[in-house]
Amino acid sequence: MKVLLVDDSRLARAELRRLLEAFPDVVVGGEARNADEARAQLAAQRFDLLLLDIHMPGETGFELLASLEAAPPVVFTTAYDAHALRAFEVNALDYLLKPVQEARLAAALEKVRAQMQAEGSGTVLKPEPAAAIPALLTGQDQVFVKDGERCWFVRLADVRLFEINGSYTQIYFDQHRPLIPRTLAQLEARLDPKQFFRANRQQIINLDFVAGVEPWFSHSLRLTLRGGAEVVEVSRQQSVRFRELLSL
Missing domain, CATH: 3.40.50.2300 (Response regulator)
Incomplete structure (x- = not known):
């Protein structure tokens, strides 16, 4: 090249x-x-x-x-x-x-x-x-997001949540909720796992936005994210990984 x-x-x-x-x-x-x-x-x-x-x-x-x-x-x-x-x-x-x-x-x-x-x-x-192998995207990377006629250039560190919405994925940053034509599996493969965690089948969270953790049903966890009203339930299997990831 x-x-x-x-x-x-x-x-x-x-x-x-x-x-x-x-x-x-x-x-x-x-x-x-x-x-x-x-x-x-x-x-x-x-x-x-x-x-x-x-x-x-x-x-x-x-x-x-x-x-x-x-x-x-x-x-x-x-x-x-x-x-x-x-x-x-x-x-x-x-x-x-x-x-x-x-x-x-x-x-x-x-x-x-x-x-x-x-x-x-x-x-x-x-x-x-x-x-x-494409390089993993970290919080310092910026991505171009287009939803209809609106466009953003977003630093990934400012994205607190990725969530499935029909056949699209919804991105949560500031007060915006644009939709992009990507699956969570595609995003998970590109995002740095040290910062972005697959909480369940529907959601990927930015660990830097976790404001609170509480025990939930069947040894699972429930997380509260700062910057919004989102509450994320971590599946039982992923709760084990979450504890391992963040424990000393």
Whole structure:
């Protein structure tokens, strides 16, 4: 996977280079400080991924994309989260906040690999086995959530509960309750088990939001979550795991 780094900050480009060294199937094919240099690089050679800053002298990252007839897959790298919605509107694969975390970069690269494989690109190199597994999402990660016409860019640390609602999953954060087309099993496979706990067949909780625990029927537990009125009943089997997880 050949990557073009586009960022007016030399230090930011150097840090991305350092992080990308952890991925054997990735090579940095070029660097650009602004939109003009990026266009020249893109005209001169083929890239599989554009790691693109938004705020640069002259044209922004969005303006660069708008000027291109064709562009490789794009992952934005920026210090601001205000442009997340627009980033996904221009079909960016991911949106990484600076300082970029290796786990988030790994997840973004996995999205690129998946798209390359779906398109049948002959340039895909087989990743190391560890890289083939998407990185777990921690509380510090941010996710894009869309429900109807409303959109959010949510830090997972602020999500207190995931709950099945029909064929969708409802996400509880602040006073919002959007629905997403994901199953709990899909979410459980991506969420860090040290922070997100499958309480029962219907719910996954953020352990940081547990405000109270009380014994319940048949050796099960009942949890009260702060920040809302939710009360979660932990199944008997999961109550055993809950005690083991949080006991000294």
